[in-house]
Amino acid sequence: MKLPDIQLNNVSKYRGDLMGFAIIIVMLFHVSLSQRSPWFGLRRMGNLGVDIFFFLSGIGLWYSWSKQQLYGKFYLNRALRIYPAWLIIAGYFYLSRFTTAHPSYRLPFGGTGSVTADSWIDLVGDLLFNWDFWLYDELTFWYVPATMMMYLFAPLFMQLLRKDRVFQWLTVLPLMWCIIMMYVVPVHKAVGHIEIFWSRIPVFMLGICCAEAVRQKAVLNKRAWWMVIGFFALSLWACVWLEQNRHGRFPLYTERMLYIVLAITTILIMARVFDLLAEGKLRLVNVFFSWVGGFSLELYLVHVEFIMKPLERQHLGYWPTFWITLAISLPIAWLIHKACEKIINKIKVYI
Secondary structure, eight states: OOOOOEETHHHHHTHHHHHHHHHHHHHHHHSOOOTTSTTHHHHHGGGHHHHHHHHHHHHHHHHHHHHOOOHHHHHHHHHHHHHHHHHHHHHHHHHHTOOSSSOSSOOTTSOOOOHHHHHHHHHHHHHHHOHHHHHHOOOTTTHHHHHHHHHHHHHHHHHHHHHOGGGGGGGHHHHHHHHHHHHSHHHHHHHGGGHHHHTTHHHHHHHHHHHHHHHTTOEEOTTHHHHHHHHHHHHHHHHHHHHHHHTTSSOHHHHHHHHHHHHHHHHHHHHHHHHHHHTSTTHHHHHHHHHHHHTHHHHHHHIIIIIIHHHHTTOOOHHHHHHHHHHHHHHHHHHHHHHHHHHHHHHHHTO
C-alpha cells in the first residue's frame, strides 16, 4: 500500500475532530462491562482518550503561549475556558449533595473542627478545584483538577523550551517520578493515591515538546508510517492483553507508560483518517467529531453522574446504555457550552 508522508500539521488541523474522537472513546470506557466479557480489555482502552486529551492540550497551550507570553493573560484564558462549565455542572453536583451533617472528609492539617465547619470547607474546596481528589483520590470529575494543575506549571516549562530546547529532556523527570512514587514507600504513602495524575504528566509535556514541529508543519518521511503502525499495534495488543488477563494485578502506571506510545500513534493515525474523510463523501463524519470536540469539556462533566449512572440502574446492557447516554448528553452539553460562551463573552468585555 502506498502511503503519503506524515503531515504533522494534521494534528492541529483536525484537533477538534481528535478531541471529539477522544471524548467518545472515554464515554465508551465509562459504561460498565463485566470483566468476564471477551471485550473487557478493549473497552478499557477507552481510558486512552484521557492521554489523547492531555497530549492535544499540550499542543494547544504551546500555540497560545507562542502568541502572547503573558502569565496573567494565559491563566485568565484557561480559567475562562474551564470555570464557567465547571461551576455550572460540578457546582450543581456538589451543591445538590451538600449537607452539614455528613462531611465527606477530614481536615487535612489535623484537628476536627465542628461538623458544620468541616462540611463548608469541604464544599468550598470541591467547588474551587475538587480538593477531595487531591486529598483522597475521589475521582468524580478528576480530569478537570488534574488539568488545572498542569496548566499551573505549563508556562514555566514552555518558557524554558523557548530559551533552549535542551529543556525538553525534563520530560524524563515525571517518568522517573512515576517509579519513585510507586515504589519508594514514604513517597508512595504521601502522594501515591493520585497516581492517575502523575502518570499523565509525561504525555502532556510531550505534547508541549512536539507542538513546535506541528506549528512549523514538519513532515515525516512516509517510511515512518510502518514504525507508527507497528508501535500502535504492539502497544494496543499489550494493553488489551494486560487488561483482559491481569486487570487489577499490576500497577496502573506501568500500562500508562504504554499509553504514551499508544496515544501518540493513535493521534497520528486518526489525523490521517480524518484527512482522508475530509476529501470524500464521508466528510460529515469530520463535522460530527469536530462539533463534539468543541464542547468535549461539558460532555465529560455531564455524561457520567447525571445520565449514564442512572441509566445503568436500568440494566439495559452495554451498547443501549452507551447510545442513550450519548443521545441525551450531546444536546445538554451543547446547550451548556453555548451558555458558557455567552458568559465568557460578557466577562471579556470587562477585562
